[in-house]
Amino acid sequence: MPPKQLFGAQKHKKRKRDDALKKSQAGAMHKFIRKPPIEEPTEEPIEEQEHVEKQPVEKQEHVNEQKHAEAELEEPDEGEHVKTNINEEHVKPNLVDIFDPKRSGLPKGTLDGEGYSDWHYAHGSLKKHEASLDHLTNMNKWFDMRKRLKLNETIDKVQYEQFKKERDYWVQVLLRIVTLVKFLAKNNLAFRGKKKLYQKGNGNFLGLIEMLEEFDPVIKEHVRRIINDEVHVHYLGYNIQNELIFMIAEEIKKEIIKQIKEAKYYSIILDCTTDSSHLEQMTIIVRYLKLSSNSVTVEKSFLGFLNVNDSTGKGLFEITVEELKSLGLELDDMRGQGYDNGANMKGKHQGVQTSFLNENPRAFYTPCGCHSLNLTLCDMATSYNVKSWSLKTLSQTRWESLVDSVKAIKLQLAAVREALLELGEKDGDRATADEATTIAENEFGFDFLVSIVIWYEVLNTVNIVSKRLQSKDMHLEIAIKEIKRLIEVFKDFKENGFLKAINEAKKLAIEMGIDPIFAQKRVIKRKKQSDESSSSQEASFTREEDFRVNYFLYITDQAIASLETRFDQFKNYEKLFGFLFPHNLRGIDDEDLKLSCNFLENALKFEGRSDIDGEELYMELSSLDTLYTMEFKSPVEVLKHLNETQENFPNARIAYRILLSIPVTVASAERSFSKLKLLKSYLRTTMSQERLNGLAMIAIESEILDNINCEEVIKQFVVKNARRASRIIG
Structure with missing residues (x-):
């Protein structure tokens, strides 16, 4: 609603309130203005008169009353009184125009005052400030405060000790909860049943809490608070379980992505199966090399299950590319792809391998060797x-x-x-x-x-x-x-x-x-045709x-x-990479080696760029000592030797890294399906996709799980929520 109109009396009262407010605030800025030194008036009496008029009325009346009282107490003679009046007329008021940047008579600036407009004089003021009484006094106070903080002798010592004790208690509780989550997920065990403690059939997670309560004082205290309704937040619910599972899985995935990016070149392995809830699940496995100064290891890491609605080659390709982009993996760095012999995977026209080869011709396709043996x-x-x-x-x-x-x-x-x-x-x-x-x-x-x-x-x-x-x-x-x-x-x-x-x-x-x-079988005689001679006889065995x-x-x-x-593709690989095999590298002549290096350069070229230079690769492989090549038994040993002298063999290192990144089978994908059947059994068909991926990541990549810092997981868990942060961090 619009405000009401004010009438005469109301307007008068409002005007009086505004005048009173202005009168009470008059001169309030004077205490923030540094007073300049008083100078003797020489000229320009008109300006002085103007400044006198600007002085607030209240302050002038107060000064007059004070001077009048002093006159009554001291009873000066007329000469003194006249002299006082003359001085009052020529006294310059203590007012400074704060908007005048060129005002004179003020110091160049102080550390705790108005600051500096000319830093040329700062060093002198800094030395002066360090030797000042205020600085020394405050420094002594700070040293004393720091000493008391170290000795816990501050004024809030009791409150701080109580908060620290409560914070440590919650950290220890969360540490045990995270450890239980890791244990259950690592061993493919179900978490929950019913939602209450000490209730029959409440699941493995709460059952382990009940077991720890008998031996661990921290969990014993936590359970006591829950039972007595002393806390409303206990961090034992299924939402907290899902949150911790997701955080641990994300930490593992971050470490895997970090290793893949350090390796640069990688290959993908895909396979599909149907889970217990009749949903099509596609697993993504990445093969890459883990390099160090003294070791070379072939790694196959699990990146997750994808719920697939379109199982055609185009559908599988699109969902795979989208997942790789979300993980931050460059499609241009892919050097291999391995699938089973399904038509939607290996199809020459609309298969997944064809779609990837159209985007990146250097992503060599390998049909699974084990599937080929079965076929x-x-x-x-x-x-x-x-x-x-x-x-x-x-x-x-x-x-x-x-x-x-x-x-x-x-x-x-x-x-x-x-x-x-x-x-x-x-x-x-x-x-x-x-x-x-x-x-x-x-x-x-x-x-x-x-x-x-x-x-x-x-x-x-x-x-x-x-x-x-x-x-x-x-x-x-x-x-x-x-x-x-x-x-x-x-x-x-x-x-x-x-x-x-x-x-x-x-x-x-x-x-x-x-x-x-061998048992004799009845001989079935064939009827002879009309143009068949009677002398022709069938071969008898x-x-x-x-x-x-x-x-x-x-x-x-x-x-x-x-x-x-x-296994015709293996013959193509032998033509392309065969000269890099140690037993072939020892006996190859220079002409064949040079042709093979140039052939590999062309195979690894896309859009005018190649991973290697054929001429440089030829020079690097030719410079390898024959004594070294006699000792090498596999490409892994060759790359390990080259990795020790990184600056001398850049092209050879790249060639061997690509060779070892190409997959041979999809056995690792089949192993992930074994975990899928253990995790999403017929008793757990309603499990969400996010929880399934988290549990699968923890169970499959258990080696990386052992190196995950639980304290870091707890820190992320606490910071994620403001109420948790106030309770644990403060």
Whole structure:
């Protein structure tokens, strides 16, 4: 509402109040103005009269009254009285124009006064101030205050001791809570059940608090305060748990990002799976090198799970690029990408690897070596329609793991056959008894025994290579050697393996009481065509020769062809980086070395910029002492030697860093899925994505977790909230 209009009486009262306020504040600035020295008046009486008129009325009346009182007490004569009046007329008032920068008669400035406008005179005033009585007095007071602060003898000693005791108490409580969070997350344990202490089924977190309460005096006091309602903030709720989990995970992620940026070059490993709540989760693993003056380590770090709604190649590419940008990782520094053999990943037109290569042609794509081995075995099995019955559960994707199923049958063939015959005789169910007898008498023939021996040898050989490829420090040189060796093993097995399999199968047949001969099958005669001569005869094989040609040679040829096709990318890597392998570097001639260096320079060039200079790389590798190269067994040892003399081999160091950054398998991504199944089980399907990522980061990167400073986490936790800061920091 608008203010009311004032009437005559109200206006008069308001005017009187304003006049009284002005009168009371008259001359209030005089105490802040330094008085200039009084000078004897010489000329310009008009200006003096003007200054006299500016003096406030109250002050002039007060001066007159004071002088009148002094006159009455002293009773001076008329001459003195006249002289006093004359002096009063010529006294200059103690007023200074504070807006006049050129006023004279004032000192150049003081440390505790108006300051300095001319610093030329500051040093003199500073020396004068240091020797002044005020400075010495205040310094003595400060020394005394500092001494009493150290001895806790200040006036608020009791209050400060009480606050310090309460602060230390809360710090110790938070330290124990953070330690419990780290322990539960590191061991993949669930946190909470019901929300109250000493209530049945309240979960692992509160259960550990109850356990510590019996032994730890800090937690005992904390629980006592909670039970007696002495505190309303106890930091045991699920929101605090989530906040601490997120903070610890962020500290781990910061350390990982720091190491990746120090390494510069990195590769990504992606894989997808479905969690217990039927959401598609994609894991991001980064492979990089951790370099120091005396060590070179290949690291594979987990960066998180991403909830994927679009599983196409374009969708996976966009969400991956967005995540890398949010983490501060440059796409231009990516030198490798490793995925499984899914169409959305390895597609040549719309796959993820194609999208990354369009953005950065130096991000070399490597299909997972273990997946390629599994697909090789799948090609062998499906090509001959291998029967799929076993004592153990079969896997349709991890065929090399079927060695355990085959091993269980191979080592217990006699016992299995006896059990089936006994089941056929004693089982009350006629259908079950007939099926068991049929399997024992018909399936356990000599050809079955030979097949078991062959497949056990194949699966065992592939499984050994697969386990080696999954090692943490695996790199291209070892992977190429392993695949070449596997192909040679299959070629040798093709030539000599059949006779060995026959001999071993005969031993098993004798133990089981089975005739060691191949069962004869009914010959199916083909109807001859009208234009076919009667003299033409089909090639006839014995049963053993027929098994060798149509079964053994068929699956071994399929294995060799599949290995050479599926690991074709490894051949390209050998052409590109093969000259950097120590065993090749020792025997290569200068011309081939120079061509290889220039070829690598072109492969690492994008938009007119290359990571290395081919000519300089050639000179650096040529200058390596032959004695040193004889001692090197792997590219890791070569890079370690080059890293000790960083200034001499810059291009060679970059080439070896890129070589060792390229992934071979996606085994680390599969391991993160194992943690995912432990964390987000069917009992914890409502877990949020943020909490899942935090728990997974702590559980997977437990080595970095051990180096996290709990006090720093507590400091960040406290500063995040003003009420916590007032309680703990003060």
